[in-house]
Amino acid sequence: MGKKFWIAFPVTFVLLYVLELVYHAIILSGFYSNHTVGFLPMEVSQSRMWAMPIGFLIWAFIWTYFFHRFATKKDVANGIRHGISYMIFLFVPTSFINYSVLAITGYCYLWWTIGGIIEGAIIGAVMGSIMAEKPEAAPATTP
Secondary structure (H helix, E strand, C coil), X not given: CCHHHHHHHHHHHHXXXXXXXXXXXXXXXXXXXXXXXXXXXXXXXXXXXXXXHHHHHHHHHHHHHHHHHHCCCCCHHHHHHHHHHHHHHHHHHHHHHHHHHCCCCHHHHHHHHHHHHXXXXXXXXXXXXXXXXXXXXXXXXXX
């Protein structure tokens, strides 16, 4: 794992953390205030917030590692595809699993998945631009 990976990883962490904060604390805040069933009480949730950055750090590392290790070509377009695919593979199965055990509406999971896919595209584009491989220079020809 070279220099580009170690630049992309913290950038991915910050982007993931900020986008999740904006999406959940601002965009979906009205939804959450009207649908409190199924969530922990605010006091309990606040007391567990120390775990959130740790989770995001692990998530960002794994996501960056997968792109670094498995992307056949590292560029913005492949970063977007990777980000969208990663989030679909992450959110769709977990939404069904969580829906079966948590008292949260399917509508909530739908919006989590849509938001996650958009986040994936944004983060993937940035990750792809950071890790982009330099195009090979054409061999010099002499007349």
